[in-house]
Amino acid sequence: MTAPGRRSSTFTRLLRHGFTDPSAAERLLEGAELAELRADPVLLEALGATADPDLALHGLVRLLEAQPGPTARRELLDTLIAAKPLRDRLLGVLGASEALGDHLARHAGDWQALVTYEPRDLHRGVEEFERGLAEATDPVSLRVAYRRCLLSIAARDVCGTIDVAETAAELADLATATLRAALALAEAAAPEDAARCRLAVIAMGKCGGHELNYVSDVDVIFVGEAVETPAGGADVDETKALRAATSLASHMMRICSETTVEGSIWPVDANLRPEGRNGPLVRTLSSHVAYYQRWAKTWEFQALLKARPVAGDPGLGAEYVAALQPLVWQAADRENFVPDVQKMRRRVVETIPVAEVDRQLKLGPGGLRDVEFAVQLLQLVHGRADTSLHSGTTLDALEALAAGGYVGRTDAAQLEEAYRFLRSMEHRIQLHRLRRTHLVPEDEADLRRLGRSLGLRTDPVAGLLRAWKRHASVVRRLHEKLFYRPLLDAVAQLAPGEARLSPEAARERLVALGYEGRR
Incomplete structure (x- = not known):
């Protein structure tokens, strides 16, 4: 027994392993659930390696308490x-x-999802996630299965098995599988509607770009057509087909978005569609094409960079992309294209509440949007003549821009490093409570956990803030350099055939624009 006023050896060890409340941790270790492991150095070291040892220990005790009996508890401890x-x-x-x-405490057997450790488990794809969701029969069971899959992604993420780009890709693959499962539930609930139409779900935004966050709206666009007869004509009236497709799409969105006893998955947002909220939820392919040819604004072509068919009728989804992608690469021909994109970025910054500007990872100056807007603008200007730039994924597009000489390799490397760090911060902030936020926390404990999760252990709070400000400064500097350079607007005004110039023609063009070059 420890003498009054003296600290136990366990208390000291807990402090050394990174616990901030060693007294509470000591009480938990002395409880019945962990009695036989309280002095196990392997357990303490493993807890000390986590982002928040106190939170990890508390979660472990809750999980052990939730086991249905002594045998299940013994199995978990032995495997652990x-x-x-x-x-x-x-x-x-x-x-x-x-x-x-919290999920593991409610579903005490789901820890088994983390036992698997095979080569195929290192980089899971859509098919694996579809198998993980296959037994879901309603919105509630779909949420439970979704979080079980999310658990496996988060585990590989926090352990460093997958990097931030692979994590984002897996989250997008899980979203794809979830949209397919939700659509299947909607079709099963209304088989008559499913028989009347062809419906394709096109992912946009981060999901379409294969770079999703842990918690994010999933942006989609819907395309619908009447079912064709064997002779190639419409088997159902187009109006009835679109009504059926709209009913299915609406139900699919509710399955993902509505709050149940197991919470929600994420909102499905269809506001990037033609005419936004004011337009029909589902349009035919010809209606989509007509809109983009006649009325679409510059930002709508920028959004189409990330369009990717993910669910529903695969043939119709492929037709949508084939019809609209050529229009994306003609967007830079529009009058005032470059100034329009630059103006839109400034407008985004202006909408941020003053109290949040300095904490915004996504929208603020030096944030993720600065990288994404710069990359997308360069893609749209130079991608007319260079198909290697036709990627919806930010880091892949940045790599292609560097390989093609449109961005200096040093600048590209610095942008990539900063983008990866900022996305990692965003992921870990959202992962904590699975809430949609892009604000850097102010609470000391939250900052400490965030810093430790990124490998900053000596002084996690100060180290995190220094690294964040350094990367944000690099992003802002390079954004200003790339996004506002005068040559961009000049290149955008070239005819498509001129966008690829010979070295001599390029020198002549630069001289004409006032660039004298080295003598």
């Missing part, structure tokens, strides 16, 4: 101590995500 991959994954998630800790 014997299998390092599970130990690192489970405790890593519990120390980074309070929300997933």
Whole structure:
């Protein structure tokens, strides 16, 4: 027994392992659930390696308490101590995500999803996630299955098995599988509607670009057509077909978005469609094409950069992309194209509440949007003549811009490093409570957990703030350099055939624009 006023050796060890409330941690370790492991150095070291050892220990105790009986509790403890991959994954998630800790406490057997450690498990794709969601029969069971899949992504993320780009791609693949499962539920509930129409779901935004966040609206556009007869004509009146497609699309959105006893998955946002909220939810392909040819604004072509068919009729989805992608690469021919894109970026910054500007990871100056807007503008200007730039994924497009000489390699490397760091911050902030936010927290404990989750252990708060400000400064400087350079507007005004110039023609063009070059 420890003498009054003296700290126990366990208390000291807990402090050394990064616990901020060692007294509470000591009480938890002395509880019945962890009695036989309280002095186990392997457990303490594993807890100390997490982003928040206190949170991880609390989550572990809750998970043990939730087990249905002594046999299940024994199995979890034995596997935890014997299998390092599970130990690192489970405790890593519990120390980074309070929300997933809550999920595990409600669904005590889902820790088994983290036991698998095979080569195919390292980079899961849509098919694996579809199998993980296959048993969902209603919106509630779909949410449980979705979070079980999310658990596996988060575990690989926090353990460093996958990097930030791979994490974002897996989140997009899980969203794809979820949209397909939700549409299947909607079709099963209304088979008559499903028989009347062809419906394609086109992912936009981060999901379309294969770079989704942990918690984000999933942007989509719907395309609908009447079912064709064997002779190639319409089997159902177009009006009835569109009504049926609209009913299915609306139900699919509700399945994902509505709050149930298991919460929601994420909002499905169809506001990027032609005419936004004022336009029909589902249009025919010809109606989409007519809109973009006649009335679409510059930003709408920029949004189409990331269009990707993900669910529903694959043939119709492919037709949509084939019809609209050529229009994307003609957008830079529009009058005032470059100034319009630049003006839109400034407008986004102006809408940020003053109190949030300095904490905005996504929209603020030096934030993620600065990288994305710069990359997209360069793609649209130079991509008319260079198909290697036709990627909806920011980092892939940045790599192609550097390879093509449109961005200096040093600038591209610095932008990539900064973008990866800022996206990692965004991921870990959202992962904690699975809430949609892009604000850097102000609370000291939140900052400490965030810094530790990114590998900053000596002084996590100060180290995090220094790194964030350094990367944001680099992004802002390079954004100003790339996004507002005068040559961009000049290149946009070239005829498509002139966009690729010979070295001599390029020198002549630069001289004409006032660039004298080195003598």
